[in-house]
Amino acid sequence: MKSTRRLLYLFVPLAAGILIFTACNKSSSNNGTGQLEVRLTDGPGPYDAVYIDVEKVEVNVSSDSGTSSGWQTLPLLRPGVYNLLNFRNGIDTVLASANLPAGTLSQMRLILGNNNSVVINGVSYPLKTPSAQQSGLKFNIHATLTSGIVYRLWIDFDAGSSIVTTGNGGYILKPVIRTYTQAIGGSIKGYVLPSAAKPEVFAIQGTDTLLALPDSTTGYYFFGGVNAGSWNLTFHALDTLYRDTTIMVPVSTGVVSNAGTVTLQKK
Numbered sequence: 001m002k003s004t005r006r007l008l009y010l011f012v013p014l015a016a017g018i019l020i021f022t023a024c025n026k027s028s029s030n031n032g033t034g035q036l037e038v039r040l041t042d043g044p045g046p047y048d049a050v051y052i053d054v055e056k057v058e059v060n061v062s063s064d065s066g067t068s069s070g071w072q073t074l075p076l077l078r079p080g081v082y083n084l085l086n087f088r089n090g091i092d093t094v095l096a097s098a099n100l101p102a103g104t105l106s107q108m109r110l111i112l113g114n115n116n117s118v119v120i121n122g123v124s125y126p127l128k129t130p131s132a133q134q135s136g137l138k139f140n141i142h143a144t145l146t147s148g149i150v151y152r153l154w155i156d157f158d159a160g161s162s163i164v165t166t167g168n169g170g171y172i173l174k175p176v177i178r179t180y181t182q183a184i185g186g187s188i189k190g191y192v193l194p195s196a197a198k199p200e201v202f203a204i205q206g207t208d209t210l211l212a213l214p215d216s217t218t219g220y221y222f223f224g225g226v227n228a229g230s231w232n233l234t235f236h237a238l239d240t241l242y243r244d245t246t247i248m249v250p251v252s253t254g255v256v257s258n259a260g261t262v263t264l265q266k267k
Helices: 130-134
Strands: 018-020 033-043 049-063 071-074 080-083 093-101 103-112 117-120 123-128 137-145 150-158 163-165 171-173 176-181 186-193 199-205 208-212 220-226 229-237 245-251 256-263
Touching: 033 049, 033 208, 049 093, 049 123, 071 093, 093 103, 103 150, 123 171, 150 220, 176 220, 186 199, 186 229, 186 245, 199 220, 208 220, 229 256, 245 256
Parallel strands: 018 137, 033 150, 186 256
Antiparallel strands: 033 093, 049 071, 049 080, 049 103, 049 117, 103 137, 117 123, 150 176, 163 171, 186 220, 199 208, 199 229, 229 245
């Protein structure tokens, strides 16, 4: 199978630090507060561990009444180092949660510290992140925070594509990130067996392709924040003794679509 292009993921050069994200607008409210949760999850990567040092999460909120605007720092539940590979296949962690004035949520900024590293074959290497240390990774959201509504936003790192090797044997963190909210799209879950086939799962819709690496014991996989509509799931066996298989799964907004269990057959 040819290598996948993760077209739902946008490459974010640290020098620019910009990722464009359009969220679903909700009806506005002139008073009250809405709750914003920022969650961290991860796409797969061929490493022992990928550690990122989360220092701050900031949002730029413009109140409908015009009484409050500008950057605000959200209180982190646990500042410090996170291993991205702990948050695969639908597992996430809440980075920050806060009540904010109902109004326009225009931007978010993730600021990383200096303690970022990657572990490869048991050896730890520092990850250089010069631009992120200065101004952070900025996301243009353009959404309306509605009074009484919990607005959940996921920061989905693609660990496999976010690390670049330098010419002198070092490593640089250049985040490839996708963001999505609970209000956008749905999810797909399922199982693929046997583990001896060493399967990969590709979710394909038009020109968009996502990759999941199933749990090596249970075969469980998960795709979060996918667009509504029909998705083709291709189960690719890295062990060439097994046949690849493709099925179609319909996805609805706000629904977790269960693709069931797929068992790959030998050739």
